[in-house]
Amino acid sequence: MYSFGTRRPGTASAVALALLISALAGCQGGGTTSSPSSPEPSTPAGSRAHVLAVKIDNVGPARPQTGLDKADIVYVEQVEAGLSRILAAYSSRLPPVVGPVRSARETDLELLRQFDRPTLAFSGAQAKLLPAIAAAPLDPLPPEKAPDAYFRDNDRAAPHNLYLRPGRTPHATTGVNAAEDIGLRFAAAVPGGRAVTGRTVRYPAARFTFTWSAGQRQWLVSMDGAPARTAEGARLGAADVVVQYVTVRPSAYQDRWGSTSPYTETVGSGSAVVLREGKEYDVRWSRPAAGSATALTTRDGERMTFAPGQVWFVFAQK
Template identity: 95%
Template sequence: MHSFGTRRPGTASALALALLIAALAGCQGGGTTSPPSSPEPSTPAGSRAHVLAVKIDNLGPARPQTGLDKADIVYVEQVEAGLSRILAAYSSRLPPVVGPVRSARETDLELLRQFDRPTLAFSGAQAKLLPAIAAAPLDPLPPEKAPNAYFRGSDRAAPHNLYLRPGRTPHATTGVNAAEDIGVRFAAAVPGGKPVAGRTVRYPAARFTFTWSAERRQWLVSMDGTPARTAEGARLGAADVVVQYVTVRPSLYQDRWGSTSPYTRTVGSGAAVVLRNGKEYDVRWSRPAAGSATAFTTRDGERMTFAPGQVWIVFAQK
């Protein structure tokens, strides 16, 4: 087990013209053409997927979370006091309920630029951050905007009991995987890789351990030393885990208690480790602009491939 530090003529002519226009329109917007292939990671994200991103609580009283196992991508980021919070991206499928829902951070705005105007469900945000959320290229969905979509659960205390019913939101799933929409390629493994039993990512006051299960063909997730489970009691598992080394610096915003929120920089480049099929791969990540997707490449410059299934991306301080 390894550990990280974290698109007026005559009658005949008019008819021909009309037929030509109809043909062109069919080529541009008809349903008989083949869908476009997944965008390359170095290009801006496509518009095939309609992503619902939900900010999810990850403190002890919020566990087990609901609907986390149905996400296409699970992002993990550091927040105040060295703790962690989750941003889950849904597109290929939507669970009936997701939560507990918590507040957004500055990091989320840059991270979500990879997608084509995603919906962001969140419980609220620091007052000075709200104008930035309103100006961002996304559809914000706090409880006051969709009160019928949110509810408070009775099984735990606030603020760890706010849940979202995605079926009551304006969001509609396309069935397209959010990961593929931003360039993740699900395919056979690239050559190389080193067998590994697991990895641990540490934050100042949180840690995540991913342990390979040959039986389940997944990386079983543990949080703060405890096996992570679904609301139904099953173990949480990921097909792939990316530990992405990034710069984490103080943001311009503070929480209600005066603590400065960390800001995770996801534009740039650096090292990363990909876990798939019981092996680890040393890779590079690159995202030249906020409107670009993140490319993961091997040390030989080949595009990294991923095992089909849920992808966890854990941001660790480099």
């Protein structure tokens, strides 16, 4: 992590990251787009949205998070020690503050290929991962690249106190919803589904429960058995939840304590469950290549539809 109040000398990882940023100055990249006539995009729509993705801390001392409720998409990933971390995608609106911001993982690089050269805000990365970040088709935005955009909250203990002010970054939102940009369609519900009151997803050392609230028309989020809240104290809720069953395997990278980082495979196909408006739907997910968007279809082959609002993707071990 990096402190801006004291300007402490950087670690070897920080030096490597600074070299990365310098190298990126000469890099160019782009994305692919899908045909607007395709019912299921084989590549991301990407030409419209400009996505700001922020890696957000999700252990107890990091809660409640700030600005998470304003994201278009919330991705939940497993990290070291069986814990979880969040990657939030912003495009239709930018909150004034987001955080706490934490370090990137290899999983993020493949996941973000669905968007057209997104901006990735993160606190740092394992030194050996830096070349992969440099080669990825995204714009990295660590504190060294935009020091005025980051600040430390002195009311919280490090490393759970680094925050981002999106308005002070080079990122400019287009107002297009990131979920629609990768092919999700907000429309009337498809036939079928089973009435449910909630669903729980467990990681080795983390737990997420989504409970349907007919009054609020949302799936209220609980983390590790406690109601999740916004920084203002309101309940955190999602319009839709996708529990996507994937392969989670060891990566080639380790954290600073020597723990192997998990890698979540988001390219391929498999089963998923979509929670929408008090029902759950069995669906199939398919993403044939890293440059493709994830397609979600019902067992009958129909394209899954979503209720307007924030969408959560929770990656669970199949």
